[in-house]
Amino acid sequence: MELRLxxxxxxxxxxxxxxxxxxxxxxxxxxxxxxxxxGKTTLMRMICDILRPTxxxxxxxxxxxxxxxxxxxxxxxYLPQDFGYxxxxxxxxxxxxxxxLKGLERQFARQRSEELLELVGLSQVKGKKIGTFSGxxxxxxxIAQALLNNPKILILDEPTAGLDPKExxxxxxxxxxxxxxxxxxxxxxxVSDVEYIAGHIFVMRDGKIMSQGRPEEIVKxxxxxxxxxxxxxxxxxxxxxxxxxGNLRNEDxxxxxxxxxxxxxxxxxxxxxxxxxDLYLHCFADQGRGM
Ligand SMILES: Nc1ncnc2c1ncn2[C@@H]1O[C@H](COP(=O)(O)OP(=O)(O)OP(=O)(O)O)[C@@H](O)[C@H]1O
Ligand SMILES: [Mg+2]
Numbered sequence: 173m174e175l176r177l178x179x180x181x182x183x184x185x186x187x188x189x190x191x192x193x194x195x196x197x198x199x200x201x202x203x204x205x206x207x208x209x210x211g212k213t214t215l216m217r218m219i220c221d222i223l224r225p226t227x228x229x230x231x232x233x234x235x236x237x238x239x240x241x242x243x244x245x246x247x248x249x250y251l252p253q254d255f256g257y258x259x260x261x262x263x264x265x266x267x268x269x270x271x272x273l274k275g276l277e278r279q280f281a282r283q284r285s286e287e288l289l290e291l292v293g294l295s296q297v298k299g300k301k302i303g304t305f306s307g308x309x310x311x312x313x314x315i316a317q318a319l320l321n322n323p324k325i326l327i328l329d330e331p332t333a334g335l336d337p338k339e340x341x342x343x344x345x346x347x348x349x350x351x352x353x354x355x356x357x358x359x360x361x362x363v364s365d366v367e368y369i370a371g372h373i374f375v376m377r378d379g380k381i382m383s384q385g386r387p388e389e390i391v392k393x394x395x396x397x398x399x400x401x402x403x404x405x406x407x408x409x410x411x412x413x414x415x416x417x418g419n420l421r422n423e424d425x426x427x428x429x430x431x432x433x434x435x436x437x438x439x440x441x442x443x444x445x446x447x448x449x450d451l452y453l454h455c456f457a458d459q460g461r462g463m
Pocket of ligand 2 (some may be wrong): 212213214297329
């Protein structure tokens with residue numbers, strides 16, 4: 173099982189949303205991390221054969237996906253970022269409806285829908301209207317519909333948007349459980365959503381992959397660049413304005429800043445072990461600081 177992106181490019185007029193991006197994915201969970209406008213959705217829509225690349229190609233097991241057509245759709249599951257749910261449908265009816273759109277046989281669809289409702293923890297509410305569901309319940313239903321055809325490739329565009337912390341944990345466990353024998357690619361701008369479940373991370377910016385690898389591998393890129401500095405609270409603003417500050421906490425009336433910087437921000441700063449969030453902040457250092 174190999175999904176290969178070969179110099180994929182998408183231009184919208186003069187805007188280059190995805191820029192000669194190449195990557196290879198095999199079985200496992202892949203996290204696509206990037207800020208707003210990085211090109212995540214554009215990339216995913218090309219992988220799903222919904223959007224035609226300006227140049228470059230997506231290749232699954234040595235076949236160009238645009239030539240596979242039906243065959244590719246049969247092995248693909250997709251949860252779009254702006255997925256439209258029908259508020260008046262019940263969860264069960266929705267899955268049966270999606271099954272018919274995917275051309276699944278009726279009897280199979282019934283059984284599969286039951287299994288998936290169980291898997292995503294919605295069996296108890298399968299007869300309730302989607303309009304009454306929480307954000308997390310809707311997302312789980314969205315994942316269920318993407319799994320109807322038991323896809324080999326599962327593409328989830330910001331599946332954790334709007335979830336509360338408990339729902340996020342539940343989501344992560346669900347993804348880990350279903351990822352066997354699949355390529356799962358999920359996009360997010362929340363580092364902790366992929367830090368523990370993705371075996372491989374792509375950090376995307378301006379249509380390109382800035383950094384990729386196993387989480388513990390790519391954090392090495394900022395090794396030696398992460399500092400903790402204790403300063404009186406009134407001095408904190410100075411550092412926030414001049415440095416890439418990832419975190420700050422108050423301790424005994426002092427302010428402890430986590431700073432990402434090539435050089436020590438102060439003689440008293442201590443070097444600390446980097447994490448994925450530090451890398452992310454490093455990659456987006458000049459975008460949206462202080463937000
Ligand atoms: N149909 C379109 N026409 C013109 N420009 C577009 C179109 N779709 C996307 N873009 C632009 O391409 C860039 C990438 O957009 P894209 O939606 O792929 O980013 P994203 O990483 O998914 O962002 P977000 O995190 O906000 O979902 C953005 O600058 C966006 O404005
Ligand atoms: Mg998007």
